[in-house]
Structure formats: structure tokens, C-alpha cells
Amino acid sequence: MANPNFMNGVPEFLILRLLSRQEMYGYELVQAICLATGNAISLGEGVVYPVLHALQEQGALKSRRRMVGGRTRVYYTVTTKGARHLASLAAQWNRIADALQLSAREAPHVPSAI
Amino acid sequence: MSHLRFDTLREKLLRAGMAPRHVRAYLDELSQHFDDLMRAETGSGQNHDAAFTRARARLGSEDELAAAMLARPELRSLSARFPWAVFGIGPAILLALLIVAAVFAQIGAMKISEYGAHLAMRDWGAGGRSLIAAWNWAMMYVFPPAVAAAIFGFGARRFIGLRWLALGALLVALLGAMDTVATLISNVPHESAFSVGFGFNSDKTPPRILFNIIPVCLMSAAYWLWQRRKSAAAD
Numbered sequence: 001m002a003n004p005n006f007m008n009g010v011p012e013f014l015i016l017r018l019l020s021r022q023e024m025y026g027y028e029l030v031q032a033i034c035l036a037t038g039n040a041i042s043l044g045e046g047v048v049y050p051v052l053h054a055l056q057e058q059g060a061l062k063s064r065r066r067m068v069g070g071r072t073r074v075y076y077t078v079t080t081k082g083a084r085h086l087a088s089l090a091a092q093w094n095r096i097a098d099a100l101q102l103s104a105r106e107a108p109h110v111p112s113a114i
Numbered sequence: 115m116s117h118l119r120f121d122t123l124r125e126k127l128l129r130a131g132m133a134p135r136h137v138r139a140y141l142d143e144l145s146q147h148f149d150d151l152m153r154a155e156t157g158s159g160q161n162h163d164a165a166f167t168r169a170r171a172r173l174g175s176e177d178e179l180a181a182a183m184l185a186r187p188e189l190r191s192l193s194a195r196f197p198w199a200v201f202g203i204g205p206a207i208l209l210a211l212l213i214v215a216a217v218f219a220q221i222g223a224m225k226i227s228e229y230g231a232h233l234a235m236r237d238w239g240a241g242g243r244s245l246i247a248a249w250n251w252a253m254m255y256v257f258p259p260a261v262a263a264a265i266f267g268f269g270a271r272r273f274i275g276l277r278w279l280a281l282g283a284l285l286v287a288l289l290g291a292m293d294t295v296a297t298l299i300s301n302v303p304h305e306s307a308f309s310v311g312f313g314f315n316s317d318k319t320p321p322r323i324l325f326n327i328i329p330v331c332l333m334s335a336a337y338w339l340w341q342r343r344k345s346a347a348a349d
Contacts, residue, residue, distance in 0.1 A: 026143050027150040044174015045151070047182035049143045053136055054186040074143060 010041070011051045013093060016060065016078055016086040025073040026052065052076055060085050118148050118170070125348070126180050129273040131194025140183060148173055193272055201265070201274075201282035209261050209286050213293060216253050217310055220246065220297070224306075235299050235306045243299060250295040254322070258290025259329040266333045276341065280334045287326035291319050 018024065018032045029052075030045045055061040060082030063074050078086065120141045127137045151172050155165035173179070183189060193200040227233045235242070262283035269279040294311040 025146075027147050030147075044178040044182075045172050046144050046147060046174040046179045049140050049147075050183040050186045050189060053139060054188050057188045071146065071149075073146070074139075 009089065009092075011048065012055065013086070013089045014041075015048070015051055015055065016082055016089065019061065019076055020078045020083060020086055023075045023077040025075050029076070055082065058085075118145065120144060122348075123176050123180055125273065125344075126176075127183055128271075130180075130184055131190045131272075132183055133189060133191035133194075134271060136183075136189040144173065144179065191272060193268075193274060193278075197274070197278045201278040202285065205261055205265055205282040205286045206289050208264070209257060209290055212257050212261065213253055213295070213310070216249065216257070217295070217308070220249055221308065224308075236301045238299070246297050246299070250297060253295045254290075254293060255325065258286050258326045261286045261290070262326075262330050262333060266337055270337065270340065273341075273344075276334060276338055279337060280330070283330040283333065284327070287330045288323060291322035291326050294318075 014033050014036065015029065018029060018036065024032060026048055027045075030048055033041065033048070052061060052063075056063060056076070058081075059079060061076050062079050063076050066073050066075055124137055124141055127140070128134065148169055151169035152165055155168050156162065160168060174182075187195075224235055227235070227238070238246075265279055265282045265286070268274075292312055292314055294309075294313075294315075296309050298307045298309070300306045
């Protein structure tokens with residue numbers, strides 16, 4: 001899925017959810033997103049960084065630099081504020097998912113031709 | 115390892131008003147990510163050229179990478195969000211702070227000399243008096259063009275439009291022409307005085323405005339030429 005209209009809020013939710021489980025750096029996070037979504041989201045992998053930086057700017061994430069194998073990696077983790085934001089996003093997404101499931105269960109109304 | 119450069123992306127983001135620190139962090143992490151992608155692709159048996167092409171495609175097109183950042187207004191710089199404050203008020207505050215710092219530096223030097231080395235100002239001799247005169251002259255004549263140059267340097271790093279920079283520099287040129295700094299060195303102990311004033315003097319201020327505006331005009335012309343050259347190179 002690459003339609004930006006359907007993607008509003010999705011990257012934030014996925015990122016916060018994955019980072020709430022463990023600290024990760026960008027590349028690791030992208031691989032985790034692909035795994036978690038079964039490659040359903042097809043966006044350039046680099047677009048994750050502005051989302052990370054914006055979440056960090058909002059105080060939802062914090063980062064630290066670590067040397068791993070002679071390379072500097074920026075690891076991100078969720079803050080307390082980020083955890084609260086994630087809980088609120090999860091509640092919103094659950095409501096949306098329930099509403100969509102409810103509407104999908106109803107038989108589609110096809111107007112009959114006269 | 116990657117040899118992938120993001121010069122165009124960097125310039126595009128800075129021109130759009132993204133904060134340099136966020137742009138730098140973004141491009142650093144993109145480079146790191148690209149290296150990881152190259153390792154993954156070469157590790158899966160691709161030759162270097164194929165790995166490069168696949169890694170570049172996986173990272174995202176330049177437009178996609180730019181759009182992702184431009185969609186985040188919280189990553190814009192203060193100078194892009196509030197140019198009137200940064201270039202309308204900031205330079206005046208910077209000039210005032212510089213003058214205050216220079217005044218305190220002079221007072222500090224006098225106190226250290228008097229109480230530390232037991233050498234009163236009146237005993238400084240011709241060299242010391244010349245140094246004080248030069249210091250005061252710099253506050254009045256060097257600080258305004260120096261602040262104007264700092265404004266243009268700041269703007270060049272962020273690709274700020276000439277009109278904002280020229281506005282800030284002109285304000286500094288005008289305000290910087292109205293301060294007066296003087297040190298009266300008395301032979302009577304503890305009678306030496308230091309004064310700082312601000313105001314329009316019909317005799318002294320206009321020539322000083324002219325003195326300050328000339329370098330501002332030269333810097334504006336140089337900046338305009340630099341912008342034109344950058345635009346031509348981008349085209």
C-alpha cells in the first residue's frame with residue numbers, strides 16, 4: 001500500500017508499536033515493519049527517518065548514538081509520552097478497524113434497475 | 115562504502131526551510147541505511163552495480179525522500195517559520211549582546227588591572243590607551259558589519275532569500291550607527307569613567323550609517339550573485 005491518503009498516521013503507529021517493544025535503529029526498524037506488515041506497505045525505506053525525527057521532536061521518542069561494528073548507529077526508543085501517544089493511537093485504530101469490519105459484514109446494497 | 119551523495123536532496127530541503135540539524139541527521143541516517151542495504155544486496159549475491167541499483171530503489175526516490183521530510187512542518191527551521199523575528203529582531207539583539215559583552219570585557223580588564231596587577235587605568239600608558247580606543251572604535255565601526263556578515267553567513271547555510279538577510283543587515287547598519295562608546299581616563303584615582311549611549315546625532319550618525327551600509331550593499335550583491343550561480347548550476 002502506497003496511497004498517502006490511507007497512510008496518514010500509519011507509520012507513526014507502526015514505529016511507536018515496534019519501538020515500544022525494543023530499541024532499534026532505522027534499518028532494523030524498517031525490516032521489522034516489513035516483517036510485521038508482511039511487506040504490505042511499499043514506501044521508500046528512507047522515508048521512515050522524517051517520521052522518527054518528528055516523533056522525537058514531539059517528545060514521543062528519544063535517541064542515542066552507539067558504536068556497533070565500527071559504525072555509529074542511532075538507536076530510538078519510546079518515551080513515557082510516546083507510550084501514552086501509542087495507547088491513544090491504538091484505541092483510535094481499533095475503533096476504525098471495528099467500524100470497517102462492521103461495514104464489511106453488511107451485505108452491499110446494489111440498486112436494482114427499473 | 116556507498117559513495118551515494120545527497121547534495122541535491124540537501125539543497126532542496128534547506129531551500130524549503132528545513133532545519134539544517136534535521137537535514138544533516140536525515141542525510142547521515144540515509145547514508146547509513148544505504149550502506150546497510152548495499153551489504154544486504156551484495157550479501158544476497160548481487161554484483162556491485164546491481165546491488166547499488168536495488169539499494170537505491172529500496173531507499174526511495176529523491177522526490178519521495180524529500181516529500182517525506184517536507185510533510186513534517188515541525189522539522190522546519192525557526193528562520194523559515196518566523197523570518198520576521200529571526201531577521202527583524204534577532205540581529206538587533208545580537209548586536210546589543212555583542213556590545214554588552216564587549217563593554218563587560220573592557221570593564222573586567224580594567225578591574226583585573228586595577229585590583230589584580232595594581233595598575234590603575236591612568237598608568238596604562240599610551241599603548242593601553244590606544245588599546246581602549248581601538249576597542250571602543252571596534253564596538254562602533256566593526257561590530258555592525260561583522261553582525262551583517264554573520265547574518266549573510268547564517269543565511270547562506272540555509273539558502274534564505276536575499277530580502278530577509280538584507281532587511282536584517284540594514285537594521286544592524288542603522289542601529290549600529292547610533293551607539294556611542296567612550297572611555298574617559300582620569301588622572302584622579304577612581305574618577306575614570308566609561309559611557310555607552312544610543313541615539314541619533316545629526317552630525318555623526320549619517321556618515322556612520324553610510325559607513326555601515328556600504329559593506330551591507332557589497333554583501334547583498336555578493337549574495338545575490340552567489341544565489342544566481344547556484345540556481346544556474348541547479349538548472
